[in-house]
Amino acid sequence: MTDEIAPISSERTPEEKTPLTLLLLDDEQDILNALKRLLRKDYTIITFNEGHEALAYLKENRVDMIMSDMRMPEMDGAEFLEQSRDIIPNAVRLLLTGYSDMSSTIKAINDGGVYTYISKPWDNQELKLTLAKAADHYLLKKETKRLNEQITKANKELAEFNQSLELKVNQRTEALQASQQKLNNAFNTQKSLLHDVLDMMSATIEYRTGFSAGHSKRIAIQCKTLAKFIKLDDANCQRIYFCALLHEIGTVGLTDEVLQASTLGAGKLDDALVNHPVIGAKIVGKVKRFAPLIENILHQNENIDGTGFPGHLSGENIPIGARIIRVVKDFDFLIAGKANKNKMSIPNAYAWMKERSGVWYDRHILQAFIDLLGKRESDENEMEFSIGLEALKPGDTLLEDLVLHNGNVMLKAGQEINSTMVEKLKEYEETYNTKVTLFIA
Template identity: 40%
Template structure:
């Protein structure tokens, strides 16, 4: 069909009276329309077969084929062509029949008013143009919606694929990061164990302090970062003593000479300086430096007082002295637990933070340690996937493997090689809980889960 805004509309005028066709032609041609004329329905249909027509204006009463039948065929074969009926008879039944069968846009009575007829033709063509434009826009919208739907579907698939790739990359990065953290933790444990090689009476001291300090931080419901820092500081709190002479390490502080005691008071600063290059242990270094400060301000090295002392250092002060009393590190003899607790209570507000002493005493009174199902396994019977229930240490208390470590083929080979060299090899405690049994069944000779998952540098 023609677009009125681009090319002139094409009209087909059909009437069996030449005078009426001539009158209609003269009336409508000045508007710029392209006009065809036909004297009957047969001629009109032939014209429609050969030419695109925008509007048909047909008389009602014609020989051979009346206007109703003709317009019905136009509707059937050229539904987009606008249909107008011109009638000179007051035949309501015929007009209604034409309207129903031909679905005409309007009917015009003879004689017509020229202006009315021109307006009717113009309005009919404009209405047809608007319908075509609306249909075009609807089709365009539908096509664009289809394209958008296809694009969204493709985009969702690309996003899904990209998300899966990112998740896989993140998984690899997390695995690598956890391995680094695990190795970092093992390095800290080995580092803290170096000092314990210097004297058997301090074997296991740092690990006991670290574990109990972490338990107290959790009992006090401190945030995980604080518990983590306290645990690390417990492992490393005596690292500044690494340069002490052997004889000095064997003495409790009360038996040190003046020169030795002055040296002893500097070990917290030395410990902080040793940890300073490691950014991850910055806060741990502050705790190590201050764990011999006193709540009343009489401690060292900075004579800090009250809450000016880092919280982790106040926790370590209580835990460190309690362990020292129990194992004879602060005096010439071991102190029973009840007496050690009384000594802590007597020093509330002086040497120790009262709130931390109270929390520690409360923790000791309600503490229920997890019972890990375990059994001793001969080192020659170790299998891939078994998990250590306890730290594996040598006779001097040096950490060989940490509790919770899953055994792979390489670790088993190293353990068995070490055990064969020892006259009195240490016992190997293996977990026997269901989770471990399941892991054992599904293991192959690959790196252990601990090596794959790792942990934070000093997990809380």
């Protein structure tokens, strides 16, 4: 037989206005009546005296919690809970049992997925507290499932959004294909949605600016490694990595004419390009989770003597991450910048930046960066060291293609350098009166 009590109002969370449904099974009607009186204000109560009837009900109706007595004539509580688990696996199951039933209780816990057991005779307050904890456990599992479904939906929507962007592009360039592949790989391997979004934004910057794939990642890794080298804590190192990865996000707000006509880097910023850190900070600021990145992106073009942009900050008033990004990105521009028609050798770049130490650059950070590249030692697996031929050794492995001034690829990423290659590179430098920069592990 069944005995159903209509739902009444509850003080649960806004998402759970309706009381949870609790099915009670006991062959003694007096016990069922006592439990109903005790629990009816907190739960919607369904009662049964016989296990087969209760199982038949479960096949047609949803319940949230199930509490059964252990000792019953036709079907004991262990068997009932085990069968109920097959019908409604997500329900929370509890067992009423005496101390003499412990072996059966253990079986019920193992086979029936019992959340906990309650000893007879029970204390009313302890019983209510145990059920409240079980209800919280059930709601937590339910909320976790909902959040997982929400994340899955968000990932699907993000993938669909990227696909729609691709459809709007008139022609697929090689750079866009590489960026899209990078994104596809990231979606398959990244465990965090945050990293997926950051990779997407980095690829967007590379596509917008025309920089080679990996340009932003290389600067970000060098910034993170430099931050570790000067003993910043892990949280700061990770934050600086994210800032460096997105330090050029403001370029998406610049016109095509500005990007084509202007030179980016090494202090040669016209009025339009001065604004790209401001634009970038505004873009990043729209994502609440990225708020800690704003200051480092905004102040990346400040000079240590206070003559930079946009805030004319000086010295340690400039965020440490912004000072690190300024050193690393300017060095990269001097030796390998796509828009730099007068690329320098690494020693000349060091000398040029040292002349501006204390004026544009933080002395300590600049010297630490030079020391880091000179030692060529790091516990950062992805670290790329920028070196010239004077530091190149047989056995070194290229991390990026070596592209000649005419656009031809002389050496492919992944190649291991041998002595013959070194000699050919030296001949190339002498013949064309130029300097070669390589990126190695």
